[in-house]
């Protein structure tokens with residue numbers, strides 16, 4: 724059977740003498756793996772169109788198992804992203820989280836669009852040489868991905884008592900899945916709560932309310948980035 728996919732190459736690893744196994748997030752089938760035969764030979768035509776971080780129309784022939792990639796036509800190879808070390812580092816970080824969080828063969832149009840728009844936003848920031856935007860985009864992408872996969876972070880009210888957030892004494896608790904008001908940390912395993920700035924909370928709200936294309940316009944200080952990053956990293960440790 725021949726299958727056609729629109730997919731983004733997440734990563735690949737060597738197999739056998741000259742082959743590779745590609746992990747691809749596809750619109751039609753979700754995350755899949757398939758064999759790219761002979762692509763490590765010097766003259767392999769298919770190799771260039773199966774690089775990591777490439778959007779391509781991919782043909783796979785499969786009876787069962789991994790099947791075999793027989794064709795790939797590049798739609799977008801994100802060439803500016805790949806020439807920009809900051810963009811590449813953050814994008815690989817984003818894709819590694821994506822690969823860990825997303826299960827095989829669970830297609831989800833919204834998740835596909837989010838991934839595609841993330842890479843497009845990274846590409847635009849790379850074209851415009853806005854290196855400092857790459858961290859913002861990666862954090863925004865991670866929070867939006869968590870949200871799409873059902874790990875909604877509570878940032879509008881206290882996750883424990885539902886009360887309003889007092890600007891001064893809010894903290895973030897990954898196990899509870901959101902922010903705690905000043906009265907709640909002591910009843911919720913204080914040692915696991917992280918301080919979070921009110922600007923960082925606003926940033927997370929903006930991430931959730933905006934799509935990837937407009938998210939790059941959010942203005943924030945390095946301190947706020949760092950505050951959001953601490954919370955996101957801690958939450959990922961709990962979740963993954």
Ligand SMILES: [Zn+2]
Nearest residue numbers: 881884904907
């Ligand atoms: Zn509370």
